[in-house]
Amino acid sequence: MTATEQRFREFKMPDVGEGLTEAEILKWYVQPGDTVTDGQVICEVETAKAAVELPCPYDGVVQAVHFDEGVTVDVGTSIIVVDTNPGAGPAEAPAAQAAPAAEAEEEAEPQGRQAVLVGYGAAPSSTKRRARKAQPGAGASAAGQEPAAAAVQAELNGHAGAAVPSAPAPAAPSLPTAERPLAKPPVRKLAKDLGIDLATVTPTGPDGVITREDVHAAASATAPAAEAPAPAPAAAVATGGSEAVRARETRIPIKGVRKATAQAMVNSAFTAPHVTEFITVDVTRTMKLVQELKQDPDMAGLRVNPLLLVAKALLVAIKRNPEINAAWDEENQEIVRKDYVNLGIAAATPRGLIVPNIKDAEAKTLPQLAAALGELVATAREGKTAPGDMAGGTVTITNVGVFGVDTGTPILNPGESAILAFGAVKLQPWVHKGKVKPRQVTTLALSFDHRLVDGELGSKVLADIAAILEHPKRLITWA
Template identity: 50%
Template structure:
C-alpha cells in the first residue's frame, strides 16, 4: 500500500525548504535512514532520510522546487501498510513512534549500515542513457531519439534539473524539455546542456542566435558580461531569510553607529611574534582573532552590548556568556555562524575554532545549531579592502562590530608623525537597550586592547 511522507519541520521553526537533489528514483528499494534527498532551508543544507523500508512509488517535486512543511514529498510502496499521509516527528524528537531513530541526518544517532539506497534493477531500463541533443528548428516535437533498449514518452512534466542548470540552458538557448538527463534518476546535468548547445551551434562560426538576439535588443551595444539585458532570479532560502532578518532589524531596532580609528601596530607586531611560537605555527592568526578576543574582554565590562530586548515580556535579558557570531560570505550567501562560549576561550583556542568555523562555512556544511543562539556579532569588511561601514545588527542581539582593513599610514606617535598600522572599528548598537555612554565605552575598550595588547593584563 502507498504511504505518503510529508516534508517534516526541520526543528528550526521554518515553513519551507528548497529541494536541491534527489538521491533516489522511482522504483528504488530503500531501507530505514537511507538518504533520500538534499533540501536547503534558510539555515542549512540537510539530508532527508527515509522513515521506512520500502519502494519509492512517486517523487513529489523536482530539484529547485520550494516545498512547504507538511506537504507531500515522497510516496512509498509498503507491503501490508494502509494508505495514509505520514507526518514525521520534529527534528528534536528522540525517536519515531516505533522506537526507531529520527529521519533527519545529523539530528539523531547514526545507524549502522545507513547510507545511500541500493538501486533495484528495472526491466527495460538502460544502464546509462545517452543525453539527447537539442532538437533542430525543423524537427518535430515528438522526434526525440530513444536510447537503445529503452522507451521515451513526451509528457508535460519538466525534466529534473537544478536552477543553475536551467539558467545555463536559457543562456545557451537550449530547450531543456527536450533533453534526457544523464545524471542520477534522469537529472539533466550541466554537461548535458553544454553538449546539446555544442551540437546545435552553427559550424560556420557565425554568432549564435542568443548572441544575435542579445545584441539586437541592445541596439548593437555589448551587455555586461555578454549576458541578456535583464535576468530574473527567484528569491529563495538564504536570500529570503537574510532580507526578512535585515528588514526586521533595520525597522525595529533604532541603530546608532560609532567609529573609532586605532593604531594597531603593537597588535600586528604581537601577531608576528606569536606566530613564531611552536604551538601557534600551524594556526592562522589574523587581526580578526585579536579583535574577537578583545571584544570578549570588553563585553565583560559592558554587558549591555551582550543583552537581548524582549519587548513582549517587557524585559531586557542579559546573557552572561558570549556566543560570538562571525558574519561570513559563503556559497549559499551571507551566514552568521557563532562560536559558543567564546568568552571562555584563550587566543589559541579562538584561532583554532575560527579556522574550523570558516572552513565549514565555505564548504556549505554549517549545521542549524551553529547558526542560532548568537549574542554579539563581528563582521570583517577589511578582507574586501573596506575601512568602515554601518553594519545592521543581527536580530535578537544588541550590537555588531565591523572590522576595517589594516592600513599603513601617517599617524601621531610619541609626539612625532610616523608610519603606523591603523584600523577603523565601526560599532552599531540597539539604542533601546544600549545608551551612547555604554556603546562608546565598549568601543573604547576594544580599541585600547588593540592599541596596547598588554593593557589586557591590567584592565581585564
C-alpha cells in the same frame, strides 16, 4: 497502517529549523531503484536559515522521488517513498502526492504519455483549472481501458471524434490518444513566451524530455521565417517592459537564506534605532602578536589571524561593560541582559549572508576560540551550517576588512544590541612616540541599539576594544 503502507514508507519533509514551513530541494543523492540504509543521506535541502542534508529513516529500495531539484516543498509533504521489503515481490505502491509544479499548471492536456516527469503528473481533464492533489489511479492511461470506458474517457477529455471500433475484434484495440510532450514547467513557460509549440520540438533530454536548449533551437529554426518584429516603443524600453530588454537581464529568485536575511535586515533597520560610532587605531603591536602566536606550539594547527584577537578584545570589552550584551524585549517591555556571550561571525556564502555564532565564547581560552572560529568559517563556506548554530546570538562581528573595505555602518542582527565592523588593516603614516612613522592602522565601527545602549556605554565598549588592539597586553591585565 495497512500492509502496503508498512511496506512502502513515505519520508516527509521535516522541519529542520525552528518553525520553518518550507525547504528547497538542492540536490538528490538517490534515485528510484537505489538501495538505501537507515541514516544514509538522501538529499540536501535549503531552508530560510541554512543548507541541511537529510538522512533516510528506512532501509530498503527507493520506489519514487516526488520532486525535482530546485522545487520548494512544504514541511510535512512526502518527498520520497522507500520499499522496505523489496524481496516480497511486486506490489502496488501508494499514490504519489502531487507536486506544486503540477498545481501551477493551468491547462490540463491529454493523457497517454509513456513517462511522467517527477512532480509533474498527468492532468485528469481538459478543463482549465488548477490541478488538485493526485488521486490513486489518476495517472493511468486511457489506452489500457475497455473500449466503452475508453470512449467515455475520450469524450470527457475532449476527443469525442476519436475513432472507436464499431465491430467486435479479437482483442480490444487501444484508443488513440495524443501524447503530451514531456517538459518541466519552466521549459513550458519558456516555450509559451517564445511562441513555440512543444509538439513541434524534437526532445534531446533523458526519456524524451524537452529541454530549454531544445526550445531555443526550435525558436532559432523558426526565426528566419518569422516577420521582423516591430521596434519596441520607447516607453516600453525605458520601463524594462520589452522582451528585448528582459533578454539582457538576469533574474534571480529571492528565496532561502537570502530571502530570510533580507527580511531580517529590514525588520532590524526599522525596529531598532541604530547608532554607529567609529575609531581609528594603531594595531601594529597586535599584528606582531599574531605572527608570534602562529609560531606558538599551543596554537599549532589552528587558524591565527587578526580577527581572532579582535574577537578576544570584544569579549574582554563585554566583560568590562556587560550591559551591552543584552536584548530589547518589546512584548514584555524588558531589557534582557545575557550572562553568556554567543559570538556571531558574519559569513558571506554563495547562498547569502549568514551569522553562525560560537556558544559561550566568553568562557573559551584563546586556542579554544581559534579552533571554534576555524570550524565556524569552514562549515559556513561548505554551506553546512546547521540552523541551531545561527540561533541565540548575542553580539556579532563583521569582518569587512577581508574585502579591502575601511569600515561601514553595519545593521544589527535581530535580537542583538551591538555589532562590530572590523576594517582593513593598512600601512599608514602615524604619529608614534612623537614622530611620524609607517604603522599598521585599522578603523573599527560599532553599531548599537540606542533603546538600551546609550552613547556613553557604546563609546566605552568601542574605546576598550581599540585600547586592547593598540596594546594587546591588556588581554592579560584586563581579563
